[in-house]
Amino acid sequence: EVQLVQSGAEVKEPGESLKISCKGSGYTFTGYWIAWVRQMPGRGLEWMGIIYPGDSYTRYNPSFQGQVTISADKSTNTAYLQWSSLKASDTAIYYCTRHPKNKYNWFDPWGQGTLVTVSS
C-alpha cells in the first residue's frame, strides 16, 4: 500500500525555524513527484511546490518562493518542508501528496496533514 506519513503537530513562536517531514512507503520514492499543499484556517487548498526526489529538482509556487524550502532525502524516503523564520500567517495545516504519474496529473495519496501553529 502506498502511504505518506507526516510528522506531528508543531507549536512555534514567530521567528523560530521549523522542518516538517513526509515519509513515503510502498513505492519507489525516487520515481514520483511529491507536492506540499497548504490549508490556512477556514481557507482552501494551495499548491506550494513540488520536488522530484530522484534528482531533487524543485518547483515552487511564486507565492511561496523564498518563504519555504522543499527538500528530500532519498536514503530515508522522506520529503521535507522547512521555514527559517516562521510568521503567525504560517499557521495552517500542511499536506504532502504524490503525483501518481507526472506533475501534470492528480494527487494520490495524501499524507494525514501536519498542523503548524505559530503564536507568541
Place this chain on the structure above:
Amino acid sequence: QSVLTQPPSVSGAPGQRVTISCIGSSSNIGAPYDVHWYQHLPGTAPKLLIYGSNNRPSGVPDRFAGSKSGTSASLAISGLQADDEAEYYCQSYDNNLGGSLFGGGTKLTVL
C-alpha cells in the same frame, strides 16, 4: 493570476442531484489539461474523487461523475447522501503557475 472558480456553496436534499462547476482558462483546463476532483472532510486528508476529468478511482461510487468542456469542468453527485456533506475541490495544471492549481472549494450541504 490564474484561478479556477468554484461556487462557494451548493445544497440539495437526500436523493437529489447537484453539480459543482469549475471554471478555468486557456492556461489550465483549456490548455487543455485534465481536471481532478477531491472530497475533503474537516480533520482528514483530501480524498481523490475523480481523475483525468471523468475517471473514478476504485472504491468511489458511480454516484460521482466528472465532465469537462472547453475551459470548464463539472462534478455531478447524484443520489445525495448525508455523508456526502464535505468540501469539494477541483484541480488542474496551469501553465502560468508552472504547477498545480486548486479551485477555491465548494461546501456541499445535504439538507
